[in-house]
Amino acid sequence: MFQVGDKIVYPLHGAGVIEAIEEKEILGKKQRYYIIHMSLGNVQIMIPAAKIDDMGLRHIVDPDTMEDVLLLFNDDPSSASGSWNQRFRMNLDKMKTGDIYKTTEVIRDLTQISKEKALGTGEKKLLDNAKQILISELVLVKGIEEEQATRLLNEAAHC
Template sequence: MLFQVGDKVVYPMHGAGIIEAIEEKEILGEKENYYVIHMSIGSMQLLVPVGKVSALGIRLVVDQSTMENVLDTFHNGQPDTSLPWSQRYRLNMDKMRTGTTCECAEVVRDLMRRRQEKALNSSEKKMLDSAKKILISELVLVNGVTEAEAKHLLDDETE
């Protein structure tokens, strides 16, 4: 088994949660072990086949010092404003799929700054909401803060 009950993990494109259990389930006549992941934001629970964890990119949450570096990059890094919309969207989507905290934070930062300059289109609004939720969910678990406090860490210097 890759993870243990109690591990804090991130599921790319979904967010961070805690493994509550490892259960054997029979689905379509096949028995398989599943991680039961309780997401840190909302009351959603995910069942993830143990054998598919690597392919899905599920990883442990980052440590405190990595999160501090991510927040520093978030607040002080500079976005690339030269890309046309379609390239920017593709690049941001690729960053979110990697599941890395830093790349997710870059997407949130760049879209929040862009939103200050002009309104985002509906695709970018959705992407910002999704990326923000993912980043906040990991902040909640890494920093041991509430969802509201995590949002404040992001909105702090950028809004």
């Protein structure tokens, strides 16, 4: 269970802080909801407490783990075999796990491919989304502004 004030990551959406846990009646059904303020944009989302495990929410990583994650950009990219849609599905599946290392691999691999040839619209959006997710977690882990986190990511990823 998560508590108010916990910093969490919601796969495919990014990092945020749990502001409240409230009971609400929606469509005639009372449920407990986590009210989460996302670190990027001025967005607040509600997630049913009963579905937390299914959604893959996790606590943000510690600063040492984040340093290890940023070093992953120095590793060789994964092989880009297969068609773009196979690659897209594989990368989307990686991101759905919520694993910060897998999200970083997606950024690293798609950034490398984009240096060799233009990415399709779907892969461009996936790359942008993966970057935003990592930036949102960097903001909370390091206690920095979005612009600083973006710069840090771009330096690490050699963008």
